[in-house]
Amino acid sequence: MLQQGKDLLTEHGYHGTGLKKILDTVKVPKGSFYNYFESKEQFASEIIEQYGRDLTKKLNDFIEQSRDNPLDTLRNIYLRMVADIEKNGPKGCLVGNLAAEIGASSELCQKSMLNAFVSWKTPFTTLISDAQTKGLIRDDLGAEVLFDLLWETWQGALLKVKIDGKTEHLIQTVDVMLYHLFLPLTSGENKRI
Amino acid sequence: MLQQGKDLLTEHGYHGTGLKKILDTVKVPKGSFYNYFESKEQFASEIIEQYGRDLTKKLNDFIEQSRDNPLDTLRNIYLRMVADIEKNGPKGCLVGNLAAEIGASSELCQKSMLNAFVSWKTPFTTLISDAQTKGLIRDDLGAEVLFDLLWETWQGALLKVKIDGKTEHLIQTVDVMLYHLFLPLTSGENKRI
Numbered sequence: 001m002l003q004q005g006k007d008l009l010t011e012h013g014y015h016g017t018g019l020k021k022i023l024d025t026v027k028v029p030k031g032s033f034y035n036y037f038e039s040k041e042q043f044a045s046e047i048i049e050q051y052g053r054d055l056t057k058k059l060n061d062f063i064e065q066s067r068d069n070p071l072d073t074l075r076n077i078y079l080r081m082v083a084d085i086e087k088n089g090p091k092g093c094l095v096g097n098l099a100a101e102i103g104a105s106s107e108l109c110q111k112s113m114l115n116a117f118v119s120w121k122t123p124f125t126t127l128i129s130d131a132q133t134k135g136l137i138r139d140d141l142g143a144e145v146l147f148d149l150l151w152e153t154w155q156g157a158l159l160k161v162k163i164d165g166k167t168e169h170l171i172q173t174v175d176v177m178l179y180h181l182f183l184p185l186t187s188g189e190n191k192r193i
Numbered sequence: 194m195l196q197q198g199k200d201l202l203t204e205h206g207y208h209g210t211g212l213k214k215i216l217d218t219v220k221v222p223k224g225s226f227y228n229y230f231e232s233k234e235q236f237a238s239e240i241i242e243q244y245g246r247d248l249t250k251k252l253n254d255f256i257e258q259s260r261d262n263p264l265d266t267l268r269n270i271y272l273r274m275v276a277d278i279e280k281n282g283p284k285g286c287l288v289g290n291l292a293a294e295i296g297a298s299s300e301l302c303q304k305s306m307l308n309a310f311v312s313w314k315t316p317f318t319t320l321i322s323d324a325q326t327k328g329l330i331r332d333d334l335g336a337e338v339l340f341d342l343l344w345e346t347w348q349g350a351l352l353k354v355k356i357d358g359k360t361e362h363l364i365q366t367v368d369v370m371l372y373h374l375f376l377p378l379t380s381g382e383n384k385r386i
Contacts, residue, residue, distance in 0.1 A: 103355025154344025162296025
């Protein structure tokens with residue numbers, strides 16, 4: 001039920017997904033729905049929590065299995081997300097979309113979005129910090145600062161795809177961040193792209 | 194009418210702003226509304242166009258009156274936006290919010306968002322390019338590439354404020370971009386923050 005709900009909310013947004021559409025899709029009568037969830041808001045909040053946990057698990061599994069250096073592993077995570085977007089269309093990130101629409105109005109969903117964000121922070125900052133130790137990423141800024149920037153830039157890039165429809169910019173944005181702006185200060189030269 | 198519509202759409206989103214709410218707010222009967230606009234979608238599209246034009250004019254006026262160097266002028270533009278957010282709450286950018294919600298579903302609004310984005314590009318890239326010529330910003334990447342990154346990071350930072358409610362991160366994000374990552378490669382050292 002949460003997976004179908006996630007697809008609806010990602011594609012149509014919070015207000016664009018009426019309760020009737022949810023009930024029709026998950027094939028559950030209204031009464032039963034309210035046995036599971038107090039409200040549509042609580043339903044959305046649980047979907048966000050589940051999405052946060054799923055993505056964190058995927059990230060950890062991917063990192064554990066990677067045989068590349070931490071910088072390339074980081075890039076490969078984004079490459080995989082880009083491939084998913086090219087396959088399924090630029091629907092955006094559930095958390096980014098709902099933050100834009102109801103982040104400022106639903107305290108419950110806001111809390112779940114923050115939980116998701118925090119849970120993604122650890123695998124990413126561990127990778128960045130590891131890349132800094134290996135001299136692959138500049139270390140004049142903390143791993144958390146760089147992760148925040150990368151998350152923000154990625155979310156903005158997802159928005160831009162929705163405006164110009166060009167998914168090819170996504171990996172260009174990530175590459176400019178990782179292989180230009182994040183380069184150690186001493187290396188000077190551009191290495192990629 | 195467009196200004197009131199802009200406030201509604203920025204705060205409540207597209208689907209969260211029903212036609213009744215629009216009519217009640219702008220104090221126009223339904224029939225008259227449809228004399229002006231073919232649909233709610235067209236109403237939203239015109240609001241986006243107007244918002245794009247207004248912001249471009251504000252940007253151009255601000256830049257024309259600035260006596261600072263182009264890098265500090267760029268920072269001051271963001272400082273002004275942050276002050277506005279701290280005063281009026283983190284409602285986000287109309288274009289960012291609507292891109293997240295309906296960018297992939299409304300072709301008409303998508304076109305207006307792209308017009309707005311393109312119209313902001315010129316004043317920003319002119320400033321960045323000027324800063325590059327004066328040696329204040331790295332010139333190994335084009336001004337357009339840097340503007341895209343800055344726009345994306347700012348939009349992501351606006352989303353993050355909606356998640357954690359912390360507006361103080363906004364100017365920190367801008368400062369890390371402008372005074373660290375955008376620094377000319379030769380200068381090496383961090384100059385600010």
